[in-house]
Amino acid sequence: xxxxxxxxxxxxxxxxxxxxxxxxxxxxxxxxxxxxxxxxxxxxxxxxxxxxxxxxxxxxxxxxxxxxxxxxxxxxxxxxxxxxxxxxxxxxxxxxxxxxxxxxxxxxxxxxxxxxxxxxxxxxxxxxxxxxxxxxxxxxxxxxxxxxxxxxxxxxxxxxxxxxxxxxxxxxxxxxxxxxxxxxxxxxxxxxxxxxxxxxxxxxxxxxxxxxxxxxxxxxxxxxxxxxxx
Amino acid sequence: xxxxxxxxxxxxxxxxxxxxxxxxxxxxxxxxxxxxxxxxxxxxxxxxxxxxxxxxxxxxxxxxxxxxxxxxxxxxxxxxxxxxxxxxxxxxxxxxxxxxxxxxxxxxxxxxxxxxxxxxxxxxxxxxxxxxxxxxxxxxxxxxxxxxxxxxxxxxxxxxxxxxxxxxxxxxxxxxxx
Numbered sequence: 291x292x293x294x295x296x297x298x299x300x301x302x303x304x305x306x307x308x309x310x311x312x313x314x315x316x317x318x319x320x321x322x323x324x325x326x327x328x329x330x331x332x333x334x335x336x337x338x339x340x341x342x343x344x345x346x347x348x349x350x351x352x353x354x355x356x357x358x359x360x361x362x363x364x365x366x367x368x369x370x371x372x373x374x375x376x377x378x379x380x381x382x383x384x385x386x387x388x389x390x391x392x393x394x395x396x397x398x399x400x401x402x403x404x405x406x407x408x409x410x411x412x413x414x415x416x417x418x419x420x421x422x423x424x425x426x427x428x429x430x431x432x433x434x435x436x437x438x439x440x441x442x443x444x445x446x447x448x449x450x451x452x453x454x455x456x457x458x459x460x461x462x463x464x465x466x467x468x469x470x471x472x473x474x475x476x477x478x479x480x481x482x483x484x485x486x487x488x489x490x491x492x493x494x495x496x497x498x499x500x501x502x503x504x505x506x507x508x509x510x511x512x513x514x515x516x517x518x519x520x
Numbered sequence: 521x522x523x524x525x526x527x528x529x530x531x532x533x534x535x536x537x538x539x540x541x542x543x544x545x546x547x548x549x550x551x552x553x554x555x556x557x558x559x560x561x562x563x564x565x566x567x568x569x570x571x572x573x574x575x576x577x578x579x580x581x582x583x584x585x586x587x588x589x590x591x592x593x594x595x596x597x598x599x600x601x602x603x604x605x606x607x608x609x610x611x612x613x614x615x616x617x618x619x620x621x622x623x624x625x626x627x628x629x630x631x632x633x634x635x636x637x638x639x640x641x642x643x644x645x646x647x648x649x650x651x652x653x654x655x656x657x658x659x660x661x662x663x664x665x666x667x668x669x670x671x672x673x674x675x676x677x678x679x680x681x682x683x684x685x686x687x688x689x690x691x692x693x694x695x696x697x698x
Contacts, residue, residue, distance in 0.1 A: 473694065
């Protein structure tokens with residue numbers, strides 16, 4: 291696995307894993323990165339370089355999760371990143387999947403109700419994700435940010451079992467991908483079918499990283515707030 | 521595993537003997553050490569359940585092992601990834617090696633079940649799950665124990681690769697089960 295450091299060139303990072311474009315976007319970095327290294331780009335955009343490299347590394351390498359490093363960042367910084375991630379789901383990737391799905395169904399023969407059912411299943415997952423995003427914005431994130439100063443973060447709180455807990459959104463995305471790949475029947479436009487799968491796979495990768503940060507970093511903090519208030 | 525026989529083939533003889541000993545004494549699994557000619561003169565009638573090999577054996581017999589990826593374990597020194605094939609790091613403590621072997625044997629057992637069609641009983645259970653019944657109600661309706669319901673659910677999920685209730689419901693709708 292390749293780890294990114296301050297000398298890494300942004301263009302090399304994108305060449306290696308184009309899905310990082312969406313992560314760079316959350317930090318305000320857009321395409322046309324020239325020869326900039328991580329260090330230079332972070333100083334140009336006023337980004338905390340250590341936070342930036344940690345987030346990118348956890349995004350690129352599924353098995354890399356430096357818990358101790360992540361715990362050192364301020365809660366506001368983490369919440370800000372997750373807020374931008376939520377906006378990316380809401381305004382980019384979900385509408386993108388919807389658009390592809392709509393085209394796929396519009397172009398399919400009318401007797402193929404398989405795709406309509408899959409879209410309904412997707413809509414169910416979407417509703418759940420949107421509810422979670424709203425709860426993050428209105429309740430969970432403000433609660434964590436407002437109480438952060440009063441929390442002793444060195445206190446050992448939640449067990450790390452959380453990461454293995456079933457996540458129903460992640461499960462549904464897995465199921466949806468499985469249904470498309472294994473169980474799809476009937477005629478459909480192959481090009482659009484591919485577009486739907488690629489878009490859902492991108493969402494899956496993103497949600498997985500997002501959930502690791504939520505479950506292993508934010509949840510213990512939030513639990514320690516609740517314990518101290520009890 | 522359909523066949524308990526385990527084959528070890530590595531160029532490091534001591535490594536092979538050590539592994540055979542652990543599999544024999546700790547797990548009670550009959551294990552044989554084979555040379556490279558084993559894979560050339562292989563007859564399918566005696567298909568083993570698992571293969572422990574080193575990376576050189578893998579590379580030398582790719583067309584043999586790739587179709588048997590699910591029951592191949594590459595023995596490595598240190599933590600290394602070998603494509604999507606399972607690995608066993610032998611440069612680890614005895615405990616770690618045994619834990620890892622436990623996991624590998626567990627996965628091998630699971631793999632046996634997948635890729636089969638649903639049985640008629642499983643289709644019945646799936647129909648009830650899809651109509652919103654909880655385990656207790658399914659058990660009552662089919663006159664079976666809750667544990668049996670859970671086993672059916674586990675098998676349905678492993679065969680279809682679908683975990684969530686709503687995923688199973690949509691699968692049932694797509695296939696005319698409800």
